[in-house]
Amino acid sequence: MSNIGSRTKRGGKMKNVSVEELKERAKELRKTALTMIYEAQSGHPGGALSAADLVAALYYRELNINPKEPRWPERDRFILSKGHACPIQYAALGRLGYFEESHLHTLRQEGSILQGHPDMKKCPGIDISTGSLGQGLSCGVGMALAAKRRGEDYRVFVLTGDGELDEGQIWEAVMAASAWKLDNLTMMIDNNRLQLDGPCEQLIPHLNLTQKMREFGFETYEIDGNDMGEIVETLDKIKASKTGRPKCINARTVKGKGVSYMEDQLGWHGMAPDEEQYRTAMEELERGL
Amino acid sequence: MGENKRATRDGFGDAILEIGKTNPDIYVVDIDIGKSCKTGAFSKELPAQHVNVGIAEQNGAGVAAGLATTGIIPFVVTYAVFGSLRMGEQIRQEVCYPNLNVKIACSHGGVTPANDGASHQSIEDMGVYRTIPNMTVMMPADYYAAKALVKEAANTYGPMYLRFTRDAVPVIYDENTKFEIGKAKRLTEGRDVAMIAIGDTVHLALEAQKELEKAGISARVLDMHTLKPLDEKAVLDCVRDIGRIITVEDHNILNGLGSAVCEIAAEAGDAKVKRVGIQDQFGMSAPYERLLEINGITVEHLVALAKQEW
Incomplete structure (x- = not known):
């Protein structure tokens, strides 16, 4: 069985997008994701908002993908290992035309393609189902390894949380990626410093994370993950890199970014806003804090 | 009944090498006990289709899932107790839930890892996998059944768990015996x-x-x-x-x-x-x-x- 398709390049149409435009896209994704969570009265706004800029940069600029052909074999892969942040990914997929935008109003509802955590069988554009933390990077390692073995040049991006790094499996995957010199793999850490039960620093501190990743054999970048200019610059460096090593972006972010009462607040990990909070949030996202 | 006794893990090892040679999409994902699970020859003869993740079952399961999304048919190879319980949730989440074409092929089923003691004996594995949707669970009775069912598994789409013996058991079939998954x-x-x-x-x-x-x-x-x-x-x-x-x-x-x-x-x-x-x-x-x-x-x-x- 083989599903290797034609080798024609069919993606790569959205490359020359300015930082300003990407900022607009990120704003739009934030508003869409928050609307989805508000309408569903269920979901995880904090980690969706912290990751919005990284996700916007990937989908609108970096990834070689084709929304008309979600399973195109040579596409770049994106794995949302922190699956609970999926509304931000769904927003991007919906806006890019992977599915009818009307689905964006069905988050977490019975029969929806937009499950509470990403389901590759139900939602076009999801490269692997996630939701149980710590597992996405291993799948990304498998995909990146398959590319190497078969001489394909697609790349694999995996977005993890920082709390998620508590999981031992992450470090198993990190060691494998390094051992196998998977330079086509980029691990992005949405480092928003908060996990469900409290600040990561007070639970299981990750200590010199960037240094740790470097010592594990990764090419590392530590950036402001809510600064679009820095994100784009870093992705460009990664694309041009010839070190032969897997990449890690330790992206310092703010949980709940863009909504004053959610920013850096533990309580907004997995809670939906009420009507008044939603209105405030949409105003703040529109004009910027 | 024949006089011969052979471990069913040998049937797996022989079959996987045979089918690996004819199908470049057949991969083995070893977890540092390949030699004991009889994938030694596969790793030597088909290195491009062989991966060893080290002593890291959870990662092995995820890597196999990632490989499977590209059309590769990975056989994750370890002992039954680890291949079920140590990576059980990873297999549930990343293989069974998305219904990927990953096979878990485990030696040391049941009490056959006898002198290794209780830590290595596997008495719960088939029960665990039996309750996960999309999963197929098999245990061949002898060397030839193992060979035949491994080939059937490779040719049939879907998540599957295959359980083999460490110890030799009597040969009751022959090379020509046919087996059909799901048919006693x-x-x-x-x-x-x-x-x-x-x-x-x-x-x-x-x-x-x-x-x-x-x-x-x-x-x-x-x-x-x-x-x-x-x-x-x-x-x-x-x-x-x-x-x-x-x-x-x-x-x-x-x-x-x-x-x-x-x-x-x-x-x-x-x-x-x-x-x-x-x-x-x-x-x-x-x-x-x-x-x-x-x-x-x-x-x-x-x-x-x-x-x-x-």
Whole structure:
């Protein structure tokens, strides 16, 4: 069985997008994701908002993908290992035309393609189902390894949380990626410093994370993950890199970014806003804090 | 029955090398016990289709899932206890839920890792995987069954768990015997009692059947090599034709073959079932045959049970 398709390049149409435009896209994704969570009265706004800029940069600029052909074999892969942040990914997929935008109003509802955590069988554009933390990077390692073995040049991006790094499996995957010199793999850490039960620093501190990743054999970048200019610059460096090593972006972010009462607040990990909070949030996202 | 004895892990090792040579999409994902699980030849002859993740079961499961999304057919190879429980949730989340074409092929099923002790004996694995949607669960009875079912597994889409023995078990089939996933093999006809067995206990049921025959008791023996999907028709035939069923397995009597047969028989409401298997207790370092004996998994016990009134 083989599903290797034609080798024609069919993606790569959205490359020359300015930082300003990407900022607009990120704003739009934030508003869409928050609307989805508000309408569903269920979901995880904090980690969706912290990751919005990284996700916007990937989908609108970096990834070689084709929304008309979600399973195109040579596409770049994106794995949302922190699956609970999926509304931000769904927003991007919906806006890019992977599915009818009307689905964006069905988050977490019975029969929806937009499950509470990403389901590759139900939602076009999801490269692997996630939701149980710590597992996405291993799948990304498998995909990146398959590319190497078969001489394909697609790349694999995996977005993890920082709390998620508590999981031992992450470090198993990190060691494998390094051992196998998977330079086509980029691990992005949405480092928003908060996990469900409290600040990561007070639970299981990750200590010199960037240094740790470097010592594990990764090419590392530590950036402001809510600064679009820095994100784009870093992705460009990664694309041009010839070190032969897997990449890690330790992206310092703010949980709940863009909504004053959610920013850096533990309580907004997995809670939906009420009507008044939603209105405030949409105003703040529109004009910027 | 042949005089030969061979471990079913050898059947896996021989089959995977054979099919790997003809299909470049067949991969082995080893977890540092490849030699013991008989993938040594595969790793040497087909290095481009071989991955070793080290002692990292959880990552091995995820890597296999990632490979499978590209059309590769990975066989994740380890011991049954680790291949079920140590990576069980990863297999559930990343293989069974998205229904990916990953095979978990495990040696050291049941109490066959005898002298290794309880830590390495696997008495829960088939029960765990039996309850996960999309999963197929198999245990071949001998070397040839193992070879045949590994090939069937490679040619059939979907998540599958295959369980092999570390220890040698009697060869009961030959190279030409055909196997179909989900279809029990009726090895003998019988009127008085049915013995439904899986894996390394099939030969015990066959030996018991011969003993019973001498005593004028006719026993039907089924090789239920596929625990899930269970061949319900074969069970129901036993219920309707005979009404007395003994299940035999090298697995906990909870949630293995005995449980699966009881479910069907109870719903049919017309048969009695006795379960022979591991008595919900951990093993210990001891000879394989002795561990079976401690749990009543012996020809003598099967014969005695068949002769009793119940």
